[in-house]
Amino acid sequence: MTQAKVYPHTNKPAKAGEHIGVGIYQELGLKDDEYKRILSILKREPTNTELAMFSVEWSEHCGYPRSRKWLKLFPQTGKYQTLVGEDAGGFVYDGMAIIFKMESHNHPSQVEPKQGAATGVGGIIRDIFTSGARPIALFDSLRFGKLNNPFNKYIFTGVIDGIQSYGNCVGVPTVGGEIYFDDAYAGNCLVNVMCIGIAPKEKIARAYAKGLGNPIIYAGSKTGRDGIGGCSILASTVFEAAEIEKRPTVQVGDPFTEKCLIEATLESLETGVVVGIKDMGAAGLTCSSSEMAAAGGVGIDLDLDKVPLREAGMEPWEIMMSESQERMLLCVEKGKEEKVLKIFHKWGLDAVVVGFVIKEQKMIIKSRGKIIADAPTEELAKAPIYDMPFKQSRVTSHESRGTKSKDHNTTLLRLLGDPNIASKKWVYEQYDHMVQTNTAVYPGGDAAVLRIKGKEWGIAATTDCNGRYCYLDPYVGAQIAIAEAARNLVVTGAEPAAVTDCLNFGNPEKPDRFYQFKSCVEGIVDACKFLELPVVSGNVSFYNESPKGPILPTPTIGMVGIIKDIDKRCSAPFKDEGDLVVLLGHNREEGEMPELDLDLEKRVQKICLEAIQAGLVKSAHDLSEGGLAVALAECAILADKGAMINLADSIKDNALLFAESQSRIVLTISAANIFSLSDFAMLYQVPCAIIGKVGGNSLTIMRNKKKLINLPVKKLKDNYFSAIPDLLRQI
DSSP, X not given: OOOOOBOTTOOOBOOTTOOOOTTHHHHTTOOHHHHHHHHHHHTSOOOHHHHHHHHHHTSHHHHOTTTHXXXXXXXXOOSSOEEOSSSSEEEEETTEEEEEXXXXXXXXXXXXXXXXXXXHHHHHHHHHHTTTOEEEEEEEEEEXXXXXXXXXXXXXXXXXXXXXXXXXXXXXXXXXXXXXXXXXGTTSOEEEEEEEEEEEGGGOOOOOOOSTTOEEEEEESOBOSTTTTIIIIITTSOOOTTGGGGGGGSOOOOHHHHHHHHHHHHHHHHTSOEEEEEEOOTTXXXXXXXXXXXXXXXXXXXXXXXXXXXXXXXXXXXXXXOOOSSEEEEEEOTTOHHHHHHHHHHTTOEEEEEEEEESSSEEEEEETTEEEEXXXXXXXHSOOOOOXXXXXXXXXXXXXXXXXXXXXXXXXXXXXXXXXXXOOHHHHTTSOOOTTSOEEEOXXXXXXXXXXXXXXXXXXXXXXXXXXXXXXXXXXXXXXXXHHHHHHHHTTTOEEEEEEEEEEOSOTTSHHHHHHHHHXXXXXXXXXXXXXXXXEEEEEEOOOEETTEEOOOEEEEEEEEEESOGGGOOOXXXXXXXXXXXXXXXXXXXXXXXXXXXXXXXXXXXXXXXXXXXXXXXXXXXXXXXXXXXXXXXXHHHHTOOEEEEEOOSSOHHHHHHOOOSSOEEEEEOGGGHHHHHHHHHHHTOOEEEEEEEXXXXXXXXETTEEEEEEEHHHHHHHHHXXXXXXXXXO
């Protein structure tokens, strides 16, 4: 008995010759007016394959119909030449292109944590090497529900397992990131992954198809049924209670195949015969083919009978929607395709000509000798743009860490044991952060620092966002994310150069959620313009909601900067006994939401950077969550050295110790350099105060001869390093 043919994501049998009707397109994620628009474009009813292609290309995850209007506001020029407009962006320094991008894999990771996170890593790596750059580093910015819940622990440990298993096997080091825990993420975790690559600027590849008759090559793994509709069915809708049923839309990755694919792709690009190349990521073959054609102003004629399949009986729409991993699409010069095919075959990968560039700007899809799709590339590749309503809603006070106790020793220990502040060593010690031997400052500090072999300069990179701030004030919270990311680079001795973003929000069809998105974008735009930082790439992830409600608005910022002399890199730990501890910036009495003065922020960063470049600074650490006391404790913990601190500010003790005032940095310097540092402070009109001295085995913080805090460094370390392992051991 033969199996009845079924529509995508339904069990309803199709009658011979019947087209997809009402209800079916809705299950594919299309709205009624979008279906009518497709009818108008085609001037007929769509075939199953055409409708499947429109559904994935017009999904929020691929087409950005609800966000694209606002993304155009981002500045795209900065201190250095920028590279924007492709799957990944970057900037040029000393003749080298530094390419980087961040993307989300949130919903797949909530449904199947290990594979969801692993394929997120694989996907972002492909975006980098298809640009012609060799991937040199990974970062992961993660959000989970609190670890006092067994299911949250399952999601957390599964995601970490996925990241380490894929990243370690593929040979790209995971060198940094961040992790937050909040019940707002309990039903919808966030897995944002950033990858950085480098290449000579003249070797950057393009993501288009051009040249009539040029062959289109499919290369990499075979196509299967994993990931079908992942961008539309899974990533562009909110989670319902039965989210487990969405497991079939999660892809399965193979890092060993990806490792071969990296080498084969870069070797193919070296031949000089590759016209354009694109990763088959979200929307798979549909996205790569239609977007390459649209970018080149041409059409593509594809024969699905030539696509390598790993499952028998796959329907055309399944082949076009599949998001199977480790696959690429290349446009190469006519008559020279054998050069490319031989390279991929040498690396043990499938590679076959599946189509040709045509003059007519259409996607012509053939199967079994028949045309089963005939759609214009421009309309297919460009989703309609929607003006979404927005409205500010009343913000209720979000959970605070609570620092009103008069027992400051207890408060500091509790903060150091808070999983949002505590060491993430349990996580990053599972990552191979030394492969490729470029890592100069290891995970656990403010930012990762990477050498560039053969160069005197290096790069620093970080990811940052405090969703609690963005919930309380989306505009200012997003600006703080930019400011803190830049500060984290500056304290390593790097000049911030460019930004990527991963904008994670709830359902954009709800005005209060869209208000958060709009306000965060405006905050990023204004902060980046003020600090002269271009946004060169990014990703939007909407519909991050569960039956429990929306996530905190989380516009994650990835930032890369240049350290002009890698030997002058700086790090957070205290260095030598007797060094002076200096505070740049000043405390302010604040409420739950910190304020931000961008002008002061710029000046604080400038004095810190110039002092490091001048060789005056031995250590530097940004002040963020937990305020001054936590920052000093972290410097002591990482160095295994204490300090004696004397404070003389007029604000209340709790605010003095724990307020999260912005634009502040703790430095240590030798006593001989204090006058030179003071000259910098006067030049830039930045508050600069000696607050103590490095030494001893305890962190002591005094005020008016009264000990506010007096704790052995060993006790601080125990709380800081044991918090997350202890929570994971609890049943």
